[in-house]
Amino acid sequence: MGDLKLYNTRTRAVERFEPMLPNVVRIYVCGLTPSAEAHLGHARSFLFFDVLRRYLEHRGYAVTYVQNVTDIDDRSIATARDEGTTYREIVQRHYAAFKDAMRRLGVRAPDVEPYATAYIPQIQEMIRELIESEHAYATQDGIYYAVKTFPRYGALSGRNTEELEAGARVEVDEHKRDPLDFALWKFAKPAEPSWEFEPYGAGRPGWHIECSAMSRDLLDPQGLGFDIHGGGADLIFPHHENEIAQSEPLMAHPPMANLWAHGGLLLFESRKMSKSLGNFEPLTALLERHDPQAIRLLFLQTGYRKVMNFTEESIGAANSVLERVKKAYRVLKAAPEGTAGLLARVEAALDDDMNTSVALAEVLRYESPPLHEFERALSLLGVAPNDSWSQENEPKWTSVQLTDSLPPITDSISMVTRHWGSDFEGTVAEVIAERNAAKARKDWKKADELRQELREHGVELIDTPEGPKWRKTGAR
RNA sequence: GGCGACGUAGCCAAGUGGUAAGGCAGAGCUCUGCAAAAGCUCCAUUCGGCAGUUCGAAUCUGCCCGUCGCCUCCA
Numbered sequence A: 001m002g003d004l005k006l007y008n009t010r011t012r013a014v015e016r017f018e019p020m021l022p023n024v025v026r027i028y029v030c031g032l033t034p035s036a037e038a039h040l041g042h043a044r045s046f047l048f049f050d051v052l053r054r055y056l057e058h059r060g061y062a063v064t065y066v067q068n069v070t071d072i073d074d075r076s077i078a079t080a081r082d083e084g085t086t087y088r089e090i091v092q093r094h095y096a097a098f099k100d101a102m103r104r105l106g107v108r109a110p111d112v113e114p115y116a117t118a119y120i121p122q123i124q125e126m127i128r129e130l131i132e133s134e135h136a137y138a139t140q141d142g143i144y145y146a147v148k149t150f151p152r153y154g155a156l157s158g159r160n161t162e163e164l165e166a167g168a169r170v171e172v173d174e175h176k177r178d179p180l181d182f183a184l185w186k187f188a189k190p191a192e193p194s195w196e197f198e199p200y201g202a203g204r205p206g207w208h209i210e211c212s213a214m215s216r217d218l219l220d221p222q223g224l225g226f227d228i229h230g231g232g233a234d235l236i237f238p239h240h241e242n243e244i245a246q247s248e249p250l251m252a253h254p255p256m257a258n259l260w261a262h263g264g265l266l267l268f269e270s271r272k273m274s275k276s277l278g279n280f281e282p283l284t285a286l287l288e289r290h291d292p293q294a295i296r297l298l299f300l301q302t303g304y305r306k307v308m309n310f311t312e313e314s315i316g317a318a319n320s321v322l323e324r325v326k327k328a329y330r331v332l333k334a335a336p337e338g339t340a341g342l343l344a345r346v347e348a349a350l351d352d353d354m355n356t357s358v359a360l361a362e363v364l365r366y367e368s369p370p371l372h373e374f375e376r377a378l379s380l381l382g383v384a385p386n387d388s389w390s391q392e393n394e395p396k397w398t399s400v401q402l403t404d405s406l407p408p409i410t411d412s413i414s415m416v417t418r419h420w421g422s423d424f425e426g427t428v429a430e431v432i433a434e435r436n437a438a439k440a441r442k443d444w445k446k447a448d449e450l451r452q453e454l455r456e457h458g459v460e461l462i463d464t465p466e467g468p469k470w471r472k473t474g475a476r
Numbered sequence B: 001g002g003c004g005a006c007g008u009a010g011c012c013a014a015g016u017g018g019u020a021a022g023g024c025a026g027a028g029c030u031c032u033g034c035a036a037a038a039g040c041u042c043c044a045u046u047c048g049g050c051a052g053u054u055c056g057a058a059u060c061u062g063c064c065c066g067u068c069g070c071c072u073c074c075a
Helices: A040-058 A074-083 A087-104 A115-130 A160-168 A209-219 A233-250 A284-288 A292-300 A311-336 A342-351 A356-364 A371-381 A425-439 A444-456
Strands: A007-010 A015-016 A024-032 A062-069 A136-138 A142-145 A180-188 A204-207 A226-232 A257-261 A266-268 A309-310 A461-465 A467-472
Touching: A007 A292, A015 A257, A024 A087, A024 A209, A024 A233, A040 A062, A040 A087, A040 A226, A040 A257, A040 A266, A040 A284, A040 A292, A040 A371, A074 A087, A087 A284, A087 A311, A115 A136, A115 A142, A115 A180, A115 A204, A115 A209, A115 A233, A142 A233, A180 A233, A204 A461, A209 A226, A209 A233, A226 A233, A226 A266, A226 A356, A284 A292, A292 A356, A292 A371, A309 A311, A311 A356, A311 A371, A342 A356, A342 A371, A356 A371, A425 A444, A425 A461, A425 A467
Parallel strands: A024 A062, A024 A226, A226 A257, A266 A309
Antiparallel strands: A007 A015, A136 A142, A142 A180, A180 A204, A461 A467
8 A cells, every 4th residue: 555645734735644653543623513503514524534534544543533512602502592492402402413414424423522511621721721821811701812922823824913913804802912812711691601710710611722622631631742633624714723822832742733634615506605694404404305325425526625516416416426336336246256456546546635536436437346345445435335225125127927828909998997906916917918919919009008007006117128027116 | 905725528526747537417329119228339639818838738837817715603
């Protein structure tokens, strides 16, 4: 196997991937904030990291995959207030739906799914350290990070603090020392959920600090850094920039993460998908309408870093791709021996910055690979054969024996005397026999009428060299 | 205004100096009364435009046009 090369946002270059510790890869991916329903964009992002994780394991690494849950934020509190329930109920409802959607898409559950509210002590400890090292300060409404104390701020996203200050879109807050400073801890307002924090004051964590605290606790207690930190491209700024600013001053050996990996955003019917714009269809609704495996193949077709546009037309094409894969699988099941090479080609494609487009193309262009290679390649892409793949679940064609002595030529009177209810199969055979007779005397009109009659009773008929065959159609 | 990405056939999408992967859709042939299925074949002299570098460019350089994203909660 060749070297695995991955794009690193931190260095803006494709680099050879090398774990920091022998054979161990530690990944932290910024997970969901379940204050609202998950959408397809989330699916794309987590699906990519699922494929990356599978491939790293395929290469023999022991992977620890952490994906957090931001279970406390302004929106879930506000929604809970509007609906007269608790933020926990809001979060649990949406997160359960998200987990179910991920399962259906073939995205494996993370090794650890830490909830922010379960790490309050670690978060507070980190804030304490930041205050002691003068990277943070308290005001009357919260504790803020002093961006100016971290000279490298902006390095990940390619910005500098002067530029950011020039932008008029940064909200001015009288209490902050600098407009760029962001909240580590928000003091509780009346009726808001809060945690005690002596001596500063009860409140809740800001969004960014949880990732710094949890990744340190779970992956890098010694402050030497971990391997891969990931998320959607929209997290590069400010979220990941802020994480770096919080974590690195307290580390023995920065950087916080060796490799920063970001998935491209998804447009929904050519428009940005976002919570605030309300332009998205909940994942659960989409999964009702489309085969999850087709959605998976659709995502694999596009490079993970590219902006991708999801349309009804594109998912239709993906369905056809899925059918092709199923068909290929059935053929190979019958002839499992083949010419080796597919898996090596798929590995080569994935080595090249996880080029799933090419990997999928190799699978579709298969030239009789061994069954085990085909299965392995599919499993790397996270597409596993399930019940719907086996031919047994497709309606089978039933042959009809037509003896020479059968049937006597009849006329259309038989149409009204048919008993569909009592002996369905016998009736089908009867109609087919009659049609055959009509064909024999080249009465095409009659033959087509009979085919139509069968169709109306949910029977599909084809003529084959072995004679007519029929099966029940799903419809009607 | 600042930063960044992208623009390849009707659609989706690979390809980063050596002569355009793959899929969908479409077309033709075999077969066929019709229908279906299967097999075979075809489907970008050309990569947003214009210059330039080069023996050679979709790939490098410059300019222009267009689309989108980030800069604010966001995967």
